[in-house]
Amino acid sequence: MAPTRLILAAPRGYCAGVDRAVETVERALDQAGSAPVYVRKEIVHNLHVVSELSKRGAVFVHETDDVPEGATVVFSAHGVAPSVHVSAAARSLRVIDATCPLVTKVHSEAKGFAARGYRIVLVGHTGHEEVEGTMGEAPDVTVLVGTVAEVAGLPDYPAGTPLVYLTQTTLSVDETREIIAALRQRYPEIVAPAKEDICYATSNRQAAVKALARTVDLVLVIGSRNSSNSNRLVEVARDAGVPSHLIEDESAIEEGWLAEVATVGITSGASAPESLVRRVVEWFAVRGVNDVEELHVVHEDVAFKLPRELRRAT
Numbered sequence: 001m002a003p004t005r006l007i008l009a010a011p012r013g014y015c016a017g018v019d020r021a022v023e024t025v026e027r028a029l030d031q032a033g034s035a036p037v038y039v040r041k042e043i044v045h046n047l048h049v050v051s052e053l054s055k056r057g058a059v060f061v062h063e064t065d066d067v068p069e070g071a072t073v074v075f076s077a078h079g080v081a082p083s084v085h086v087s088a089a090a091r092s093l094r095v096i097d098a099t100c101p102l103v104t105k106v107h108s109e110a111k112g113f114a115a116r117g118y119r120i121v122l123v124g125h126t127g128h129e130e131v132e133g134t135m136g137e138a139p140d141v142t143v144l145v146g147t148v149a150e151v152a153g154l155p156d157y158p159a160g161t162p163l164v165y166l167t168q169t170t171l172s173v174d175e176t177r178e179i180i181a182a183l184r185q186r187y188p189e190i191v192a193p194a195k196e197d198i199c200y201a202t203s204n205r206q207a208a209v210k211a212l213a214r215t216v217d218l219v220l221v222i223g224s225r226n227s228s229n230s231n232r233l234v235e236v237a238r239d240a241g242v243p244s245h246l247i248e249d250e251s252a253i254e255e256g257w258l259a260e261v262a263t264v265g266i267t268s269g270a271s272a273p274e275s276l277v278r279r280v281v282e283w284f285a286v287r288g289v290n291d292v293e294e295l296h297v298v299h300e301d302v303a304f305k306l307p308r309e310l311r312r313a314t
């Protein structure tokens, strides 16, 4: 058997926060002319995006210390801790902050709850840049939890301690529900943020891949290894009982995966450009698979304004 049909999940690919962050670097490069534009960390977690922007002149660095004094630096969509703003100011850097507004919302919650005396349990993945940024808002009162099993290892808070949970924006909706249930069991008084922190793009892409998994024999997720939301899409497809692989692009597809497959489902993480989907579709077309459909699950029309530093300058 060989594949005869492709079904593309919709929505897939770029979310409003990634779209904004990539455009932010492009606009900053246009404005800078021949001056360099530095970007702290990967602007979004996608190798192709980073490589394209590097070719256009963006210089990716790990820390603000790697940026020459007085130069322009763009902060990535994942957000930064307040200490990073402080160190940028100390070096007189011109900061363009491309933090996704939905990440900024979680930062504001962390700051607000901490100011009101709350302890914060952040549900998220150790070492992820977004988690480092959010924890940095209230490091002394925040603990991190990544799994249901880890809930048992969280501190015993004195009776009456106000407690809230917040979450990373790109988690598995189902897994997070289980972690929150375990938190509520351990801490019956824990409160929730006013509005869910897992963002619309993460939820919608997971809903779409779940629907996709019901109709295909294999799900390919286009995205980079360090992309949290792309990895979650693979897990959601597998949890639905369908084999699934994360691929950087068409060169990562293994013919062996397709041996017993009639219909291939394709989706892409929130940081993967649509050009990569087209390349994967073309890879199949060359092999005679020309029956391509889309499965529309949710309509999206979210867009964010560019960072104010760029709006002022244009």
Ligand code: SF4
Pocket: 015, 016, 017, 018, 077, 100, 101, 102, 103, 169, 170, 199, 200, 201, 202, 229, 270
């Ligand atoms: S995945 Fe969600 S939180 Fe992250 S950049 Fe996109 S819209 Fe923003």
